[in-house]
Amino acid sequence: MTVLDARALNRATLARQLLLDHADLPVLDAVAHLCGLQAQEPQEPYVGLWSRLRAFDPAGLSDLLTGRSVVRTHLMRRTVHLLTADDALAWRSRHDAMLRQRVLGTYRRELDGIDLDELAAAGRAVMADDEPRSMTELARALAERWPAPGPRALGEMLIAALVPMAQLPPRGLWRTKAGVRNMPLSSWLGREIDPPTQDGSDPVGQALARRYLAAFGPAASADLRAWCGLAGLPAAVAAIREELVTFRDERGRELLDLPGMPRPDPDTPAPVRFLPAFDNALLGYHDRGRIVDDAHRGLSVAGARVVLVDARVAATWSVEAGTVNVTPLRRFSSAERTAVAEQGEELASFLSDSESRRVRVAAAPG
Known part of the structure; x- marks a missing residue:
């Protein structure tokens, strides 16, 4: 099996991440290729795309946000990401269990004894009028029914896990400072979230693995897990393994990749x-x-x-x-x-x- 040294992996990473050469891609296509950009700091995605795209116009990304083609939402690793609307809707259900567990990891004591399905239903009822609300406003609307946890624990569980939300503009617009106002993701985008499969298959997990390798490969299964935060992807990787090519790194780890993807010469010059x-x-x-x-x-x-x-x-x-x-x-x-x-x-x-x-x-x- 071919061994890829650290420099070879370095150059492959830069090529997949559009950092070796500025890409001539529309902004929406770049966001999709990158599987989203982490965006809890609202202005950071603009620098990320400026570093990757030729003649990047930040107004283009702002227009995609206001036009609802891209959206800010909690997803991978429970962090706020900027994603295409299509990816947010397709991937959200697959992340549900992870999002709940990560919030519980922080607020398990405060949320002890609370029926999370009941809390989710109450949160959806409050948000049914499609009025944008802050996390604190949503939590306060439910605090009379659940006073013990406090607004922070209630709000985090609702916004980051139980009720898929979009963070609305002007938050995230270019050179704009604005607080977080939330609306249910399906209401903001005008489309329902893709439901989870019921037959035990994992087409979303398989799609995530393919998309990840296109943007980050060659990579180990541990890298995929670290990126998305999902624990249950070994079966999805096993299901597509025959499609993949394999390498090893200098420590002997197996690396997976899609065939035909860029793996530049390790001596390829890399710009600042x-x-x-x-x-x-x-x-x-x-x-x-x-x-x-x-x-x-x-x-x-x-x-x-x-x-x-x-x-x-x-x-x-x-x-x-x-x-x-x-x-x-x-x-x-x-x-x-x-x-x-x-x-x-x-x-x-x-x-x-x-x-x-x-x-x-x-x-x-x-």
């Missing part, structure tokens, strides 16, 4: 890329060593914005008073420093609503 907080390329794997060194692994879960240099995390970045500040994690060569500064200036121009374009690259550590 600025990634947003919680980017797919970081959080989409159990083995995050593909692009980040063990010493800096914590950055991926801390919400740090990172800079890829030669396709590996080599710096963090932030914005203050219109200036993109880059903090290296290692020494840069002169060419690398120039490339980071140039790309940082382009990012500053993208983020700024003025003609000011400033970037500051700090000194390397040590």
